[in-house]
Amino acid sequence: MSFSPPSDKAMVPFVSVENMMHLIHHVGIEKFLCELTDVIEDDFRRWESFDKTPRIASHSRQGVIELMPTSDGAFYSCKYVNGHPRNTIEGLQTVTAFGLLAEVSTGYPVLISEMTMLTALRTAATSAMAARYLAPSGARTMAIIGNGAQAEFQALAMKAACGIETIKLYDIDPRATEKTRRNLAGSGLEVIACCSPQAAIERAEIITTCTADKQFATILTDNMIGAGIHINAIGGDCPGKTELHRDILLRSDTFVEFAPQTRIEGEIQQMPADFPVTELWRVVSGEAAGRCNPQQITLFDSVGFAIEDFSTLRFVRARLAGTDLCQNLDIIADPDDPRDLFGMLQRCRQ
Numbered sequence: 001m002s003f004s005p006p007s008d009k010a011m012v013p014f015v016s017v018e019n020m021m022h023l024i025h026h027v028g029i030e031k032f033l034c035e036l037t038d039v040i041e042d043d044f045r046r047w048e049s050f051d052k053t054p055r056i057a058s059h060s061r062q063g064v065i066e067l068m069p070t071s072d073g074a075f076y077s078c079k080y081v082n083g084h085p086r087n088t089i090e091g092l093q094t095v096t097a098f099g100l101l102a103e104v105s106t107g108y109p110v111l112i113s114e115m116t117m118l119t120a121l122r123t124a125a126t127s128a129m130a131a132r133y134l135a136p137s138g139a140r141t142m143a144i145i146g147n148g149a150q151a152e153f154q155a156l157a158m159k160a161a162c163g164i165e166t167i168k169l170y171d172i173d174p175r176a177t178e179k180t181r182r183n184l185a186g187s188g189l190e191v192i193a194c195c196s197p198q199a200a201i202e203r204a205e206i207i208t209t210c211t212a213d214k215q216f217a218t219i220l221t222d223n224m225i226g227a228g229i230h231i232n233a234i235g236g237d238c239p240g241k242t243e244l245h246r247d248i249l250l251r252s253d254t255f256v257e258f259a260p261q262t263r264i265e266g267e268i269q270q271m272p273a274d275f276p277v278t279e280l281w282r283v284v285s286g287e288a289a290g291r292c293n294p295q296q297i298t299l300f301d302s303v304g305f306a307i308e309d310f311s312t313l314r315f316v317r318a319r320l321a322g323t324d325l326c327q328n329l330d331i332i333a334d335p336d337d338p339r340d341l342f343g344m345l346q347r348c349r350q
């Protein structure tokens with residue numbers, strides 16, 4: 001006996017890395033980053049309609065593997081992501097990811113996607129969203145300490161969504177700085193390679209730290225931070241992995257994504273459990289103040305939260321419409337009689 005081909009519900013659109021890169025170029029990377037910043041901002045505004053839980057982490061000596069779920073009641077998303085700072089020595093990336101979006105009403109997935117590119121884009125878009133509320137007005141210069149995989153995305157999002165014109169780069173590995181400088185040539189940004197973190201942060205109104213090291217590091221010390229700076233700290237995102245000296249936190253107003261997760265993973269893991277922080281969604285929705293004066297030091301203690309991935313998958317799903325940039329995966333078993341899964345297996349042998 002023959003069996004029927006899978007129904008539409010059984011075939012799940014899948015976006016490969018290659019198709020994702022085509023989609024990003026099809027939209028235009030800066031437009032993609034700007035639109036994604038807006039979509040994430042919209043979801044932060046309706047923060048209370050989401051299920052929220054700190055991500056589920058499995059730690060090892062080499063790094064961490066995490067699952068990041070959330071739902072708004074209509075859709076559910078989950079991302080698999082790793083963080084292995086020593087991977088680059090083996091020619092592998094520090095961060096890779098993939099994820100899915102599903103319909104809550106049936107539990108069936110509606111999109112499966114690569115998320116390594118998307119994680120870099122959504123992290124940069126979230127940084128830009130935070131900077132809109134926290135950076136000094138008219139900021140034009142940003143320093144980036146740590147010039148690895150995330151760096152160019154951070155630079156372009158801050159240019160596209162916040163008007164940054166000059167990027168100052170520093171990395172302990174000059175080859176990483178040279179790679180970033182080369183990749184940003186022709187972007188319209190003025191790019192300055194620096195020989196020390198001190199040189200990089202000079203005259204910068206925003207400092208982004210995106211280094212990778214699985215230990216308490218001190219990329220910025222208190223004496224390096226003058227009044228009025230906005231710090232966008234994205235590399236301290238795991239227990240035991242931080243980038244800032246704790247004295248900086250004592251002088252800063254600290255903004256976070258989801259406090260229960262950031263207290264485990266972010267810069268504030270160095271501080272007591274009641275260290276005051278403001279969740280960014282409250283600033284976005286107008287319930288709390290962002291930057292209040294030009295002298296204030298603001299810190300976005302970014303660790304990455306599931307809602308940003310949810311927003312990104314929904315954005316990608318909408319942006320795929322009218323393109324052929326996905327393949328159908330036969331990933332959901334679809335028996336003619338939903339209770340006859342075994343019969344479907346038997347018929348396949350005949």
Ligand SMILES: NC(=O)c1ccc[n+]([C@@H]2O[C@H](COP(=O)([O-])OP(=O)(O)OC[C@H]3O[C@@H](n4cnc5c(N)ncnc54)[C@H](O)[C@@H]3O)[C@@H](O)[C@H]2O)c1
Binds near residue numbers: 150210
């Ligand atoms: N907050 C988030 O949402 C989020 C998202 C993605 C990645 N991350 C984190 O951001 C960090 C960067 O990620 P990536 O993919 O770019 O990693 P990467 O390994 O590609 O790049 C890290 C760079 O930091 C440099 N570096 C290490 N120690 C340094 C130091 N003391 N001073 C200056 N540079 C130093 C390395 O030489 C390397 O070039 C990682 O820690 C990652 O876990 C956070």
